[in-house]
Amino acid sequence: MSDEQIDHETGVGTTGHEWDGIKELNNPLPRWWLWTFYACIVWGIGYTIAYPAWPMISGATSGVLGFATRTEVAQDIAAHEAENADLVAALNAADLTDLPPTDDLHRYAVARGGSVFRAQCSQCHGQGAAGTTGFPNLLDNDWLWGGDQEAIAYSIRHGIRNDTDWDARYSQMPAYGEIFEDGEIAAVVEYVTSLGNTDFDASLAQAGEGLFMDNCAACHGNDAGGNRDLGAPNLADAIWLYGGDRAALTETVTNARFGVMPAWGQRLSEEDVRAVAVYVHALGGGE
């Protein structure tokens, strides 16, 4: 290097580039740095040939190694299914009412049922299984059709009041708006209200009691405690599927209710049905 290319302040050579009197010092990078850079380029080219990379008109190049994340996921799922095959077989063979909560199979069923529930059931019954008006709360200890594991499994498998499964749980309350005279509905509603409250019209309720015994007790029972064979709700407890105030009861008695649930046995595998039953039973209200 000639003297002109040495910066006098620092004693470092310059590249000879100068802008408005400012010179660019030349502190050369190590040669291996350059080779590393070239190696990265070569690696990058090889990588884009080996793996999916270049965007084309429809999709991207698939890479000569045939790698795809979707294939990996499919392999993972298959591996898990193979791993769980024994548990699935045991679940399908088990008597669900006789499954101790500390059992590994019970834990598996709860975990599996929980994920199926969140995907398939939570749309109506809620993520927390608390339900909403017309869709039962599965956390409480009130069961329309029975609350042991097998009864719950039956409700899930065949559904309720649907047209697709002949074994679906079925019942239909008459719409008393067409049967009762004026004032009779109010009397029955007052009687039902009197069962769980202290604030009611005693004479009206007394008038309703006779009507209840003649028309309603056949299904709901003389004590209004309900009948699980018919899915007739207990009217003396604190839980109301469609609301327990006078307006809601009037609506129910006048037009009746007809809650429907699909037959999940037609959509889910048997082990999924059983797993959801165990999960729902374990939510806190199971019998």
Next chain:
Amino acid sequence: MSETQLYAPREPIFPRRVSGRFRQLKWWIMAVTLGIYYLTPWIRWDRGPNMPDQAVLVDMANRRFYFFWIEIWPHEFYFVAGLLIMAGLGLFLFTSALGRVWCGYTCPQTVWTDLFILVERWIEGDRNARVRLHRARWDLHKWRLRLTKWTVWLLIGLATGGAWVFYFTDAPTLARDLVQFTANPVAYVTIAILTATTFVFGGFMREQVCNYMCPWPRIQAAMMDPDTITVAYRDWRGEPRGKKRDADTGDCIDCMACVNVCPAGIDIRNGQQMECITCALCIDACDDVMDRIGKPRGLIGYMALTDEAAERAGQPVKSVWRHVLRPRTLLYTAVWASMGIGLVYALFIRSDIELTVAAVRNPTYVVQSDGAIRNIYDVRLRNKQGEDAQLQLSLTSDATLQIALQGQDDTDTVTVPADTTVLQRVYVTADPQAPAAGRAVTDLRFWVEDLSSGERTSQATTFNGKESQ
């Protein structure tokens, strides 16, 4: 202009053998640090029948970190974060007090490079022989020496990578699996990568790692000030340098000993430089020469720049302690120590059993058929002991509340296996007429007691009632 080179090949460096007190100290430090690194995974520590008996173990698969009597769970990772902060502050402290003492003595890059240079010297000879060999043609002699050297380097690299994987699983088992070729491929790949990096960084990259890959040499300027003790050449004593000995020349006889021993390939007489790792080998080399020519030692030595004026004038200089103890280093020490005290305190107040309570708020409460109000809680019970624990759950509250465990009809006790966490769903119920049933929020506290040790711990939460409108 066209000759301007933007890339430069590495200038080969052939550090000459040197002996002296700093070299001696560095041999000791090398032996201790390498000894710790290679031997630690083999130390055994009994923790109970179901627990690993390796004193230092990073158990990734089970998410546990064991260090002798300490066991760190993932949620306690702040201990590791705290240690990293302490390491950072420690680096600040030592750099502001003693310059790049970490780089010069204990950095793995320095220690392993030192080891590799030692091997190189054993096989190929000292500096002059190595320079000759470097220039020689690739004949049989050169090939033999180079291949021998590379083989020994590779074996060191293999041992280095091999020792690393032992920290992550039971060392004796893995060692047996490794030689029987039944170990996990991850172990072999890790060993291969670390063998390669050790071989390349220690054998060929050496000071290039410090100069081009490590950020610390660039940061050190901000960490050092004129009071920092660092390696310096006393030019007022040495200059003008020259081989001719007369009244005009200084003590430096320009023998190049300091340059020839330098593993960074620099001339310390040019002043402080980014490349200098303050390994102090030039001090040993120069002291040796000064002894031989009958001059006082310390032409190159540890000193602070603030002493330069006093030294030039021949006046007494500040003591080392007055340089080291200054507000900056005291502040670093204080922060470092308070961090350490905090971590030790946190370590000793840790309990062997823990619980965390997460109230299930979807829904906020459940009405039972008799009108009772139920709240649901997910309680995580953690047993950090080496044995199974019987943990009894209870609650305290101003209001009357009943506790029940999901899936456990008649008991309030949960068996938590050794070194695990159990998720237990807990129901808390208020009778229909109880105050808590009609109140929006009631405070309560969950307690867990280890029935064998009597140890207790608790966590507060709330109970949601059905607000009476």
